[in-house]
Amino acid sequence: MPVQTAAHTLRQDADRLASGYPALLAEADRVAALVAAGVHGRRRAGQGESFWQYRPYDVSDPANRIDWRRSGRGDAVFVRDNEWEAANSVYLWRDGGPGMDWRSDKSLPTKRDRASVLSLALASLLMCGGERCAVLGESERPRSGRVGYERLAQRLARSDGDMVNLTGKIPAYAKLLLCSDFLTEPGAWPTKLAALAARPASGVILHIIDPAEESFPFKGRVEFQTPGGWLKPYLMGRAERAKEDYQARFAAHCEWIETSARHLGFTVIRHRTDQPPGPALTALYQAFEGSL
Structure with a gap:
């Protein structure tokens, strides 16, 4: 595939994936606003004491973050990061x-x-x-x-x-x-x-x-498919018979996640x-x- 065609395809895929971005952002802002009323902000004073690294200045950085001594050594503008910020x-x-x-x-x-x-x-x-x-x-x-x-x-x-x-x-x-x-x-x-x-x-x-992944509400003749297709579709005649075994395996899956996290x-x-x-x-x- 030519490079330009491949790049165009990737851009189309990216645009498709991000097509719901405004709605997602609006929903995230709404949820955050509701929760913010019940939690307390923790903005901390100061930038920390121990030096971590220099990095190039970005437009999102306030001007008072610029390290003018380091920036004065060349044409680039640098910001000083500290351990508090890394942590x-x-x-x-x-x-x-x-x-x-x-x-x-x-x-x-x-x-x-x-x-x-x-x-x-x-x-x-x-x-x-x-x-x-x-x-x-x-x-x-x-x-x-x-x-x-x-x-x-x-x-x-x-x-x-x-x-x-x-x-x-x-x-x-x-x-x-x-x-x-x-x-x-x-x-x-x-x-x-x-x-x-x-x-x-x-x-x-x-x-x-x-x-549905937890309750397994399926009954009768049901064809189960794996997203991504890494398993072949499976047709089950009476799906309700598998409910108890499925829920036991799902509970074990959740327990594995808990154990791994610990x-x-x-x-x-x-x-x-x-x-x-x-x-x-x-x-x-x-x-x-x-x-x-």
Whole structure:
């Protein structure tokens, strides 16, 4: 495929994925505004004491952040980051796998959309409190402020949520938010979580669940298909007979997530897409409030 054609195709795919961005951003702002009334901001005075690194100035940085002595050595303008800022950076990852685009009823949001809304709303609350946020594996650095939030929102909306982004570079003391249904090819998640265990980071796992995935309401003759097609379709004659065994396996799946999270030092928050997002956002914010 010619380079120009490939680039055009990628741009079309990105535009398609981000087509719901304004609505997602509006929903995230609405949810964040509702929760903000019940939580307290934590903006901290000062920039910290220990030097972390110099980095190029960005338009989202206030002018008083510029280190004029370092900038005076050349033509580029630099900002001085400190350990406090590195330790108060949150990296967001929202799974973009095929299964995240599924919903059991048209009245429900897809798991991908609900994960995006909660991620954006959390970023809004944290950044208002003085924290810095980035999209794991895609943002060049954590940002703060309204301009930083809008850039993060656009990047998250366009993100394909590839699992390879979980290997993205992060500072030693940063925090992570991982949003997924954790339903994918066998063996994929244990490997990824084991790799995370070797990294000096902790945070929160947001387990997104469609209500049908937990209740298994299917009856009669039903054909089950795997999003992404990694298994062949399976036709079941009387689906209700499998309900008890399925629910036992789903409960074991949730327990595995809890156990894996404990080994990582992560907190797990479960959220069903048929429930309002406010309580889940409050739980997310409180989890990060206690660790930052």
